[in-house]
Amino acid sequence: MFTGIIQAVGTIAALNPTGGDVRLSVDATGLGLAETQLGDSIAVNGVCLTVTERQGERFSVDCSRETLDLTTIGQLKPGSKVNLEKALTLATPLGGHLVSGHVDGLGKIESRHDSARATEFWVSVPESLARYIARKGSVALDGVSLTVNEVDGVRFRLTIIPHTLLQTIMDHYQPGSLVNIEVDLIARYVERLLQFSSQKTPDASGLGGGLGSPYQ
Secondary structure (H helix, E strand, O other), X not given: OEOOOOOEEEEEEEEEEEOOEEEEEEEOOOOOOOOOOOOOEEEEOOEEEEEEEEEOOEEEEEEOHHHHHHOHHHHOOXXXXXXXXXXXXXXXXXXXXXXXXXXXXXXXXXXXXXXOOEEEEEEEOOHHHHOOOOOOOEEEEOOEEEEOOEEEOOEEEEEEOHHXXXXXXXXXXXXXXXXXXXXXXXXXXXXXXXXXXXXOXXXXXXXXXXXXXXXX
């Protein structure tokens, strides 16, 4: 799990094909890898990946074909900048919202313009994800925990303060840029609960049809 508070911006050092998959090496100066062990999780642009190698301030992860196809990881090149966050611990302040690192789909930056000192982005998402986006709700873009300011169909508006713009890769976003989207965990679980509540289920006591066990 993660918080959506980016701890460092890293640089892709190398992408090495390995039998259909890719091993990604990331220069992570400023992330603090001294206590990072093999097998630990690090979110790269919001994608939870497992550390398979570490040397100094550089770590490597293996990216499966599915990860490459369903996220923006497959579009990265040497020199690309990426948002980085280590997995949270019980001592980590939860400054953003709970983020799993499991990307739900890709969004597209539709527009960008200045609003006083802030920068506003309109982002579009697939229709299948739009129902999870709510005004004043949470969403993660490339692993950044953000608050939705306005919703219009399959589009939503974000207002980004200068600090967030400078401490993440968001300053690189331009109309047409693709971004990893993770919707709020709560929205997904609420939908699942509502699906179950709408179905007819046997009497929970197991006594509706007699005195036998409901599992017989």
